[in-house]
Amino acid sequence: MLFNNPQGFSRGLHHFHHRTAPLPAQEHTPVTLSPGDVMARSTAQRVSTVLRDRIEGGVLPPGTQLSEEALGQDLGVSRNTLREAFRLLVHDNLVEHQLNRGVFVRSPGPADVADIYRLRAALELAGVRAADEAPRALREAVTTAVAEAEWAADDGDWPAVATADLRFHRALAALSGSPRIDATMDRLLAELRLAFHAMPSPRGFHQPFLIRNRTIERFLADGRTDRAEAELTAYLDDARQLIVDTMLENRP
Amino acid sequence: MLFNNPQGFSRGLHHFHHRTAPLPAQEHTPVTLSPGDVMARSTAQRVSTVLRDRIEGGVLPPGTQLSEEALGQDLGVSRNTLREAFRLLVHDNLVEHQLNRGVFVRSPGPADVADIYRLRAALELAGVRAADEAPRALREAVTTAVAEAEWAADDGDWPAVATADLRFHRALAALSGSPRIDATMDRLLAELRLAFHAMPSPRGFHQPFLIRNRTIERFLADGRTDRAEAELTAYLDDARQLIVDTMLENRP
DNA sequence: GGCTAAGATGTTGTTCAACAATCCTCAAGG
DNA sequence: CCTTGAGGATTGTTGAACAACATCTTAGCC
Structure with missing residues (x-):
């Protein structure tokens, strides 16, 4: 049950911060930015962020298998959502996906x-x-x-x-x-x-x-x-x- | 019902053919290459290949929305599998994924x-x-x-x-x-x-x-x-x- | 008329449960 | 020693269900 409070994601500063100076603190942004909120992220994306942190932090060392059942239970998300998160990590070359075997933390040689x-x-x-x-x-x-x-x-x-x-x-x-x-x-x-x-x-x-x-x-x-x-x-x-x-x- | 016969995929020559000369026709490959077959591809990957062909062939012009329900029915795969195929296309920048709105064929400007x-x-x-x-x-x-x-x-x-x-x-x-x-x-x-x-x-x-x-x-x-x-x-x-x-x- | 607000509708996001397909382990047998 | 086959575990895929969200329509109001 790691994702039931939407505020529980303080980690940030990962990919895609191509600014060079801090933003001017949102000058004319309407208070209700609900429709089309650019910063809104799906559960899969948040899960991938957590996994990225764990991988880069050494909690999940290279070679570790990322079991769908175990991780899904740990993070409180379903297997399907976890799979979507895996795809994002595959895109970043942080994990590799072997057919019928699962995903593993890459160990670059x-x-x-x-x-x-x-x-x-x-x-x-x-x-x-x-x-x-x-x-x-x-x-x-x-x-x-x-x-x-x-x-x-x-x-x-x-x-x-x-x-x-x-x-x-x-x-x-x-x-x-x-x-x-x-x-x-x-x-x-x-x-x-x-x-x-x-x-x-x-x-x-x-x-x-x-x-x-x-x-x-x-x-x-x-x-x-x-x-x-x-x-x-x-x-x-x-x-x-x-x-x-x-x-x-x-x-x- | 497009994927019920495993031979139904004659299209090939897409990404990842980094050879420069034709292979020597598999000299010492054992007849039964079932375990760890490198060429084995999941349903999602085959679906993504079909979609790639349709996009590059102009059947799905830029801006088209790829409806999960309709396409899934058309290709005979479930929504979840289709979603996995979408992720692969996103990786190639051929489609873009807008949260809660779906995936669209990109129209590069x-x-x-x-x-x-x-x-x-x-x-x-x-x-x-x-x-x-x-x-x-x-x-x-x-x-x-x-x-x-x-x-x-x-x-x-x-x-x-x-x-x-x-x-x-x-x-x-x-x-x-x-x-x-x-x-x-x-x-x-x-x-x-x-x-x-x-x-x-x-x-x-x-x-x-x-x-x-x-x-x-x-x-x-x-x-x-x-x-x-x-x-x-x-x-x-x-x-x-x-x-x-x-x-x-x-x-x- | 034109604007805002409240439904109505359709789509996507996510979960759950089940089954098929595949891989791995390990023991039995040649 | 090597091969062969259960058996168990994990992944691949499906279908259905519900929640969350976006869009369109309608109703109401100034």
């Missing part, structure tokens, strides 16, 4: 990580190349993300560093101003976070890359997009190689 | 086309840039696609030209050797085909671009990737602009 970085490179480089003509808000988002990562590093808050690092790279891809690129990038990064779960402590893993993020940001701010491009390419290659090697060491 | 071309550019340029290190089979696929397009043009078979043109650009993106890029590209091109439905006769629309495809292919074969990159960028910009303008003219 080195090949997956390498592939994710290939697509990341394509999207982020496209963003960097479009930086000159990008609106100011998008460029400022890049700078902000770097700064936030550095602040978090000063505090020794490594999870926050990881989050800010990913936000930085998402901001790079977002320079293209393309909703589809944003959505694709979001799904990629969520999958990448899942891959990190199969690795030992990412404690300080991001630290050596912080300075390189700043370097890229500086090149961009100075309009030297070609240098930024080269730096970013090297960055992604190094990160990919480091992760892949680490995964191969710990999972022979 | 000029903004969508422009966005699709942004993502296309990112993926295809990444492929071109990786052409030097790409395996030969992938590079040959590019050449083959251009040739097929030219043959079809000689025969005046414009639908075939359109198909070959899209295959050429998919082959470009596939040079990266990334399954995720391939899948993304497939979804993009399916959506683009849908956008074409809202346009007047694409008769000879692809013709002026045929020579440019050949130009790109030649640059690639000669290892002049930078020239290929420039040509491809110009190509995509021109095509996007032409389509967007045409859409704006015919739909004020």
Whole structure:
């Protein structure tokens, strides 16, 4: 009975928040926004959010089977609704569906990580190349993300560093101003976070890359997009190689 | 009662055929491949294939509402199964799901086309840039696609030209050797085909671009990737602009 | 007339129960 | 050791039912 009170969903900030600044607090929105409420979400979508949190939080580690009966009873929803939620997670590549066997939390391997970085490179480089003509808000988002990562590093808050690092790279891809690129990038990064779960402590893993993020940001701010491009390419290659090697060491 | 005979599905060749050459006709496959049959597909997947065909074939034009009751009766499947099929189409951006209102065949507008071309550019340029290190089979696929397009043009078979043109650009993106890029590209091109439905006769629309495809292919074969990159960028910009303008003219 | 409010209607959202189809386990048999 | 077959467990699919919502129609009122 987890979903009987409609207010019980405080978690948010997942996919699809492509704004760069907080909204002006709903100026002229009518009080009764019942018909066509854009924010309204079905039960299946809320269930998928809960499962996303559990997966990314490590409660449901990679390889876990998501039993329809057990989970449905746990979350207080029917099997059919749970199935619809599963489809949404399949769309994000967080779980995989095997016919007649069920859905399992994906456990991305080195090949997956390498592939994710290939697509990341394509999207982020496209963003960097479009930086000159990008609106100011998008460029400022890049700078902000770097700064936030550095602040978090000063505090020794490594999870926050990881989050800010990913936000930085998402901001790079977002320079293209393309909703589809944003959505694709979001799904990629969520999958990448899942891959990190199969690795030992990412404690300080991001630290050596912080300075390189700043370097890229500086090149961009100075309009030297070609240098930024080269730096970013090297960055992604190094990160990919480091992760892949680490995964191969710990999972022979 | 469309699904009572399991053989009734002759349609194929849709998404996810990432081979470049026909398979060697199953050499050592055991006769009984029942357990874990990779080709096995659920009812929902088959239904989604049928709907995909009807959408791309124009039987279900953009804007059409896909009623659960009517379609379920027509196809001989239950509402729940049909809903699962809908989710798959939503994933491909061929239909959109509005809460409490149902699913509708998407009708991509000029903004969508422009966005699709942004993502296309990112993926295809990444492929071109990786052409030097790409395996030969992938590079040959590019050449083959251009040739097929030219043959079809000689025969005046414009639908075939359109198909070959899209295959050429998919082959470009596939040079990266990334399954995720391939899948993304497939979804993009399916959506683009849908956008074409809202346009007047694409008769000879692809013709002026045929020579440019050949130009790109030649640059690639000669290892002049930078020239290929420039040509491809110009190509995509021109095509996007032409389509967007045409859409704006015919739909004020 | 034109506007608002209250039904009337049809559709989707969700649940429940049942059955068919498939996979997995494990023990019996060659 | 390998194969074969129950048996049990899980998923795939169906049908019906009810709640929730959107839309259309009608009635009422200024």
